[in-house]
Amino acid sequence: MGRAKKVGSAGRYGARFGVTIRKRIVEIESQAKRKHLCPSCQSRAVKRVSVGIWRCRRCGHTFAGGAVLPTTKIGDVARRSASGALSSAKAKQEKS
Numbered sequence: 862m863g864r865a866k867k868v869g870s871a872g873r874y875g876a877r878f879g880v881t882i883r884k885r886i887v888e889i890e891s892q893a894k895r896k897h898l899c900p901s902c903q904s905r906a907v908k909r910v911s912v913g914i915w916r917c918r919r920c921g922h923t924f925a926g927g928a929v930l931p932t933t934k935i936g937d938v939a940r941r942s943a944s945g946a947l948s949s950a951k952a953k954q955e956k957s
């Protein structure tokens with residue numbers, strides 16, 4: 862029996878691209894392939910369908926997110942400012 866290589870998901874690249882880059886690929890891919898928390902049903906069943914597309918296996922909720930993680934820091938900021946703009950627009954409407 863041959864010795865098992867400890868390269869993980871970057872094994873498909875063989876000896877190419879250098880160790881440092883391959884290790885980075887393993888790190889990112891292991892993050893992407895992990896099950897993530899569903900924003901709809903809160904269960905850890907969200908898997909990546911494609912780059913930036915995530916689907917919950919429990920409730921079927923499909924949503925757009927980051928390429929590697931379902932939520933990104935910049936996405937959080939965008940969400941916060943979007944909801945802030947909405948609520949301030951509502952407040953303006955109520956005043957007039």
Ligand SMILES: [Zn+2]
Nearest residue numbers: 899902917920
């Ligand atoms: Zn769900």
